[in-house]
Amino acid sequence: MTEPGSTTTSSGAYAAEVGEPVADSLVEIDDLRVHFPIKRGIVLDRTVGHVYAVDGVSLRIGRGETYGLVGESGCGKSTLGKAVLRLEKPSGGSVRFDGTDMSRMSGEPLRRMRRRMQMVFQDTLSSLDPRQSVESLLVEGMRAHGLDRGAERTERELRELLSAVGLPASALRKYPHEFSGGQRQRIGIARALAVRPDLVVADEPVSALDVSVQAQVLNLLEDLQEEFGLTYLVIAHDLAVVRHVARRIGVMYLGGLVEESDSDSLYERPLHPYTKALLSAVPVPEPEVEDRRERILLSGDLPSPAAPPTGCRFHTRCPWRQPTRCDTERPEPRDLGGGHRVACHYAEEIRDGLITPNPAEGSSSAGIS
Numbered sequence: 499m500t501e502p503g504s505t506t507t508s509s510g511a512y513a514a515e516v517g518e519p520v521a522d523s524l525v526e527i528d529d530l531r532v533h534f535p536i537k538r539g540i541v542l543d544r545t546v547g548h549v550y551a552v553d554g555v556s557l558r559i560g561r562g563e564t565y566g567l568v569g570e571s572g573c574g575k576s577t578l579g580k581a582v583l584r585l586e587k588p589s590g591g592s593v594r595f596d597g598t599d600m601s602r603m604s605g606e607p608l609r610r611m612r613r614r615m616q617m618v619f620q621d622t623l624s625s626l627d628p629r630q631s632v633e634s635l636l637v638e639g640m641r642a643h644g645l646d647r648g649a650e651r652t653e654r655e656l657r658e659l660l661s662a663v664g665l666p667a668s669a670l671r672k673y674p675h676e677f678s679g680g681q682r683q684r685i686g687i688a689r690a691l692a693v694r695p696d697l698v699v700a701d702e703p704v705s706a707l708d709v710s711v712q713a714q715v716l717n718l719l720e721d722l723q724e725e726f727g728l729t730y731l732v733i734a735h736d737l738a739v740v741r742h743v744a745r746r747i748g749v750m751y752l753g754g755l756v757e758e759s760d761s762d763s764l765y766e767r768p769l770h771p772y773t774k775a776l777l778s779a780v781p782v783p784e785p786e787v788e789d790r791r792e793r794i795l796l797s798g799d800l801p802s803p804a805a806p807p808t809g810c811r812f813h814t815r816c817p818w819r820q821p822t823r824c825d826t827e828r829p830e831p832r833d834l835g836g837g838h839r840v841a842c843h844y845a846e847e848i849r850d851g852l853i854t855p856n857p858a859e860g861s862s863s864a865g866i867s
């Protein structure tokens with residue numbers, strides 16, 4: 499596969515670096531790459547380049563944990579989520595689920611494995627077939643995986659499932675358009691849970707909902723996690739959403755993971771310049787803090803993932819950019835202590851104030867542009 503600067507991080511190297519036993523991970527992603535070919539020609543028979551949607555990401559999701567993935571639109575979050583479920587085929591690297599390398603699976607074993615991982619989508623109107631009743635939507639997956647065992651038992655299980663997501667049993671006979679957005683998302687969650695998965699990938703699960711309903715759905719996801727022993731990968735562009743639910747957070751920029759840590763240290767001590775800029779744009783409710791806080795303005799536009807910059811992907815917009823190394827050498831995520839990983843050559847120097855932001859490269863007065 500063509501590559502502008504992919505990374506190579508072996509599973510063993512990662513585990514040693516973060517000091518986490520691999521056995522505790524339900525999902526192990528190593529140097530994952532998803533490159534979409536750009537086709538030209540009358541019958542689209544010429545590949546003229548690639549969109550490097552995901553380019554060298556390594557991360558672990560522990561059993562029973564909620565991993566939050568954040569970043570701007572187009573940074574590759576959804577593609578990574580789909581690659582975990584093998585809805586996108588990786589161009590390189592590997593995804594291991596419960597110890598099994600998914601990239602080598604196909605046919606019936608892959609289908610059986612897929613039952614254990616389900617997706618909850620942002621847009622429930624297009625992800626739930628409007629012609630199917632709620633009952634039919636829920637039974638479909640159960641049937642496909644041989645989980646419906648007699649009408650009576652299935653009906654009882656469906657009622658229990660609806661009750662778990664906070665909907666009345668009468669919902670079974672209704673159709674998606676008869677529900678509000680929040681209720682439809684509950685149906686989407688029930689559909690995912692109907693096949694008893696271990697992992698749920700929730701892609702922007704609340705961004706289409708009113709703010710007042712968002713917290714209810716996020717709280718529901720938390721309750722269900724405990725009840726059903728679920729592991730979550732929650733994808734969101736909204737930092738507040740991930741902070742609410744995730745114990746660990748990964749920040750993506752242009753196909754790569756730039757920072758990863760537990761939620762508290764990410765929000766209190768962001769170390770990567772991109773995360774600093776992202777967080778500096780989030781308003782603070784207290785007016786005094788809001789007035790005093792430093793805001794980091796990034797210069798330039800987000801580069802195209804079809805032509806990512808050489809070296810550090812972020813160097814074209816980084817206020818702390820240093821000549822040569824940042825432009826030429828792609829930084830690997832490094833553990834700066836306590837599992838706080840940062841892909842920046844100068845993370846320590848920036849943290850310790852030894853390098854100051856260059857006003858020509860950005861400014862420290864306004865939010866992310």
Ligand SMILES: Nc1ncnc2c1ncn2[C@@H]1O[C@H](COP(=O)(O)OP(=O)(O)OP(=O)(O)O)[C@@H](O)[C@H]1O
Pocket residue numbers: 534549550551569570571572573574575576577578735803
């Ligand atoms: N099937 C595809 N073919 C070609 N390019 C694609 C395909 N799917 C995604 N992309 C491109 O890959 C890049 C990453 O897309 P992706 O949807 O993963 O980003 P995202 O961070 O989830 O953004 P958003 O929140 O807007 O969905 C984008 O440039 C997108 O246009």
